[in-house]
Amino acid sequence: MKGISRRKFLKGAAILSGAxxxxxxxxxxxxxxxxxxxxxxxxxPLTGGLAEMAADQKxxxxxxxxxxxxxGGVMGxxxxxxFRDTEFSGEVARRKAVELMEKEKIDLLAGALSGPEELALxxxxxxxxxxxxxxxQYMVDSxxxxxxxxxxxxxxxxxxxxxGAIWAAENIKGKRWHLLADNYSWPKMFVPVYERIAKQRxxxxxxxxxxxxxxxxxxxxIPKVQAVKPDVLFCVCWGSGHINLIKQxxxxxxxxxxxxxxxxxxxxxxxxAGPGKFSDIHAGMLWxxxxxxxxxxxxxxxxxxxAKQKRYSAAxxxxxxxxxxxxxxxxxxxxSLDHAKLSKALEGHKFKYLKGETWVRPCDHDYxxxxxxxxxxxxxxxxxxxxxxxxxYSVSGEDAAMPCGEKGL
Amino acid sequence: MEAIIEFFGRLAExxxxxxxxxVYLGLVNGSVLILLALGLTIIFGLMGIVNFAHGTFYMTGAxxxxxxxxxxxxxxxxxxxxxxxxxxxxxxxxxxxxxRVYNKRESVYLxxxxxxxxSFLGPDVMRFFFGKTGLPYVTPALLDGTAFSxxxxxxxxxxxxxxxxxxxxxxxxxxxxxxxxxxxxxxAGISNSRMVEVLGIEIRNVWTAxxxxxxxxxxxxxxxxxxxxxxxxxxxxxxxxxxxxVVIIGGLGSLIGAVISALIVGQVLTLxxxxxxxxxxxxxxxxxxxxxxxxxxxxxxxxxEGVGE
Numbered sequence: 207m208k209g210i211s212r213r214k215f216l217k218g219a220a221i222l223s224g225a226x227x228x229x230x231x232x233x234x235x236x237x238x239x240x241x242x243x244x245x246x247x248x249x250x251p252l253t254g255g256l257a258e259m260a261a262d263q264k265x266x267x268x269x270x271x272x273x274x275x276x277x278g279g280v281m282g283x284x285x286x287x288x289f290r291d292t293e294f295s296g297e298v299a300r301r302k303a304v305e306l307m308e309k310e311k312i313d314l315l316a317g318a319l320s321g322p323e324e325l326a327l328x329x330x331x332x333x334x335x336x337x338x339x340x341x342x343q344y345m346v347d348s349x350x351x352x353x354x355x356x357x358x359x360x361x362x363x364x365x366x367x368x369x370g371a372i373w374a375a376e377n378i379k380g381k382r383w384h385l386l387a388d389n390y391s392w393p394k395m396f397v398p399v400y401e402r403i404a405k406q407r408x409x410x411x412x413x414x415x416x417x418x419x420x421x422x423x424x425x426x427x428i429p430k431v432q433a434v435k436p437d438v439l440f441c442v443c444w445g446s447g448h449i450n451l452i453k454q455x456x457x458x459x460x461x462x463x464x465x466x467x468x469x470x471x472x473x474x475x476x477x478x479a480g481p482g483k484f485s486d487i488h489a490g491m492l493w494x495x496x497x498x499x500x501x502x503x504x505x506x507x508x509x510x511x512x513a514k515q516k517r518y519s520a521a522x523x524x525x526x527x528x529x530x531x532x533x534x535x536x537x538x539x540x541x542s543l544d545h546a547k548l549s550k551a552l553e554g555h556k557f558k559y560l561k562g563e564t565w566v567r568p569c570d571h572d573y574x575x576x577x578x579x580x581x582x583x584x585x586x587x588x589x590x591x592x593x594x595x596x597x598x599y600s601v602s603g604e605d606a607a608m609p610c611g612e613k614g615l
Numbered sequence: 616m617e618a619i620i621e622f623f624g625r626l627a628e629x630x631x632x633x634x635x636x637x638v639y640l641g642l643v644n645g646s647v648l649i650l651l652a653l654g655l656t657i658i659f660g661l662m663g664i665v666n667f668a669h670g671t672f673y674m675t676g677a678x679x680x681x682x683x684x685x686x687x688x689x690x691x692x693x694x695x696x697x698x699x700x701x702x703x704x705x706x707x708x709x710x711x712x713x714x715r716v717y718n719k720r721e722s723v724y725l726x727x728x729x730x731x732x733x734s735f736l737g738p739d740v741m742r743f744f745f746g747k748t749g750l751p752y753v754t755p756a757l758l759d760g761t762a763f764s765x766x767x768x769x770x771x772x773x774x775x776x777x778x779x780x781x782x783x784x785x786x787x788x789x790x791x792x793x794x795x796x797x798x799x800x801x802x803a804g805i806s807n808s809r810m811v812e813v814l815g816i817e818i819r820n821v822w823t824a825x826x827x828x829x830x831x832x833x834x835x836x837x838x839x840x841x842x843x844x845x846x847x848x849x850x851x852x853x854x855x856x857x858x859x860x861v862v863i864i865g866g867l868g869s870l871i872g873a874v875i876s877a878l879i880v881g882q883v884l885t886l887x888x889x890x891x892x893x894x895x896x897x898x899x900x901x902x903x904x905x906x907x908x909x910x911x912x913x914x915x916x917x918x919x920e921g922v923g924e
Contacts, residue, residue: 255849258747389898417888418898422844422853423644426885429636429768449749449845457754457771457843459761478749478845 243286244279244543246271246530247306249317249327250341254294255445258474259520260319262511263341264289266523267316269510270530280538288312296322300330307334313543316529318342319522321392328356337545339533341526343470345395347570349614355549357566358573359528361492363392364608366470367399369577369601370440370490375407377599378465380437384412386427386451388419393442396469400440412436417443424451428458441468445475452479452487461486467579472520476582476594484582484594491578493524493561496597504560518592524560532557532566564603569610574603625891636768637885643774645881646781650836651858652865652873653788654829660805660868661825663723664713668730669833669858670851671737676701676834677846678741681750690755697838698831705830708733709823717819734855738848749847758842777839784832785874792870801825805868857884860905866918876916880904 248267250260271285279285288310292299299317303326306312315331316339318324328346331338332353340346340358347362361369374383383404387393397414404411412434417427421443431439439460443451448468452475455461471489495518498505507527511519532552537543540551553568564575580595588594651673658666680697684690716725758773792798800821804811812818837850844850861880865872880901887897896903908915 257742261747420853422850423640425640425643425843426637426888429633429640430888433630433633446749446845446847446849449847453843453845457773458769474748478751478847480751480753483751 243284244314244534244537245286245288245310245312246534247288247290247303247310247312247315247317248526248530249290249292249299249302249306249315249323251294251319251323252289252291256294256319259472259522262474262515262520262523263319263526265511265514266507266519266527267530269507270527270534272510274531274534274538280534280543281541285534290317292317292319292323294320294323296320296326299323300326303327303330307336314339314533314537314545316341316526316533321345325351328353331356335545337533337548339529341522341529343392344571344573345392347572347613347615352570352613352615355545357529357533357549357552357571358525359532359564359575360522360525360573361575361577361603361606362572362608363395364399365572365577365603365606366490367396367440368403368606368608369579370467370469371400371403371407371409372601372605373488373490373579373599374438374440374465374467375403375409378438380465381409382412382435382437383409383440384431384434384436384438385414385440385442386424386431387414387416387440387442388421388444388447389416390419392444396440396442409438417447419443419447420445421447422450424454425458428454428460432458432460432464436464438465438467441466442470443468444470448475449478452476452483455487456483456485471580472522473518473592473594474520477517477591481588481591481594482583482585485584487582488598489580489582489595491580491595492521494521494578494580494595494597495519495592496580496595497561497578500597501561503558507560528557528559528564531559567607567610570613570615572603572607574607576600576602577606622891629889632765632768633889635765637889638882639768639770639774641882641885642778642878643881644884645878646778647836647840647854648857648861648877648881649781649874650784650832650839651854652861652877653784653870654832655858656862656865656868656870656873657801657832658826658829659862660870661801661808662713662726662822664726664730664826665723666730666826666829667727667855668708668733668737669830670855671734672701672705672830672833672851673837673854674741674848674851675704675737676831676837677752677841677850678745678750678837679834680838680841681745681752681846684752690753694835694838698835701834701837702827702831706823706827709826713826714819714823734851738851741848745848747848749845752841752846754842773842777843780835780839784835788870797821797824857901860901862915864905864908864915866915868919869915869917872915872917 250263252260267287271287275284290302303315314337318327318340319342324340324342327338337355340356343360344358344362385400401411415427415430417424441451455466466487468489471491473494476484495508498508508518536551537548540547552566556563556565562576567574578597579599581598582595655669658664676697679700680693683693683696712729713726716722754773758776760772761769762772762775763770792802800816804818804821808818861876862873865876883900887900
């Protein structure tokens, strides 16, 4: 240590210690008294088959937090997102949520893209009597799973199915309905809804063609579907199966003779299928970027998202943005992060973010908002790589929701 | 007895064009499996390596095909370039990784571990460079649409092309193996690689070329399925399982076994959804078939005794 004086060494050590202390110090020392950040714990499957959608969710949450902080934060405090990767596993989601609660001391918990993650986090929240914000399709609104502090800005499988069935009943002359779906639990939730609405609306329900899950090739099932001669073919599948089915339906010219509706679809799959592959096919969507023509707030969101990702967000990005905003804006309004008070305030509260007015139904916490039906464009009508659809119909949230009394809640 | 009569009765009700369509689609599935299984069985037969990364090379071929298509706008160039590039990559991996473990104890297991590791690495590399969801392929205009129809079954140009490509490859492979010196060495190596070495032939170079050839075949399958299947990082996961089943049913190291077995499995996968009361077994029927073949004939339909033990 020749050449360094004792004075210089002590000075340097003090600076280093101060910097280290600053980093490990309690937040109020970092931010100043009264500015301790609010920690929004957010879990997404950032690795695994749905990683791109999860990345959209995460970025949408970050944009929501930026927007909230730009408006002064919550109770004068900035919001900070604390993110974890669920690795597309319910068990990992639970473990990391516990870590967020115990080590990071988050104020609010949110997350999930898949059913197992949602079930695990909802169960954890229920056992600990804490708030849980669900980003994905809301499937915990039954008597056994309902938790008074769980909220969502996404629809239920019932709403997705009902919206598509209502569109078919009101717009398609032919009344023979059929379903082609992957054979696992989520698509199975759609069947009783189609049966119910077919009965209510005088449609002829011809049944289901089940394909193994996961499937790369649906071509073996297409002749079976064509043999039924449906007027409307509902399709329920996810991820790579969705992309495969879009390509193969086009290849076999199914959409020329039959009205095809994917009950739930999203932009990344249309992009992956290729330009024009969605042509003449319909899909139900919670949201898509093209709504910017109707809603200025969507245009703002699209700008921010595109600036960072060079593409538009999946619909699940919208759900994550809206859930984050509605929760934290409500906390700001009532000046409290108490989970019971927050939950009470969210019930029945009306919001307007990336689409028309939405609200949370008090009886079951169903998210009530427009659900959109889009129609695919041919390749020569697409303005850019993302311009796959036109908006052709929308179903109101109330019309598509299961009546409260039926759930026994 | 009544159930059997009812079963056959319902089978008879299925229209003829549905059967025709399913058999045709089964031939398409079988053709893809032929390309994958040929590569897998050549590599195993000559080198004794169970290539768990075969699905990754299939996926790599699809991605390199997409990239070539994007750069050149020409599907035919992609069909040639992507397998060549993937074959070179495969040869490089054999030279730099697999060759290091041949003389070690437990080389078989080390080879498995290396290829298993590659099967995880490959998709993540593709996600990093190409994104996580998938890449769009466009069917070449020449092959778009229906070629002809028989009894209301539409035979798409592209799928007929796929079948034709697979059978052309079988012919080329037969010519390579039967009519060339390299083929002679490969066949001799499959039979007894030690003897080939003793005769002064540098068997390791043959291994490198064979591994490259096997991975090139997988890549070709990847490019061919691009217009009809989703091209994404996990596209190799399911088909590699089916390919292994084909190779096991056909017999490890047997080329004719790989071809016949691929055609059988392709038909089973496509016809089972038609069968009354048996559709639920469509998910698992090929595993049941493999189990049955192993019980009845453990070395596979065309396998030789001692190979793979």
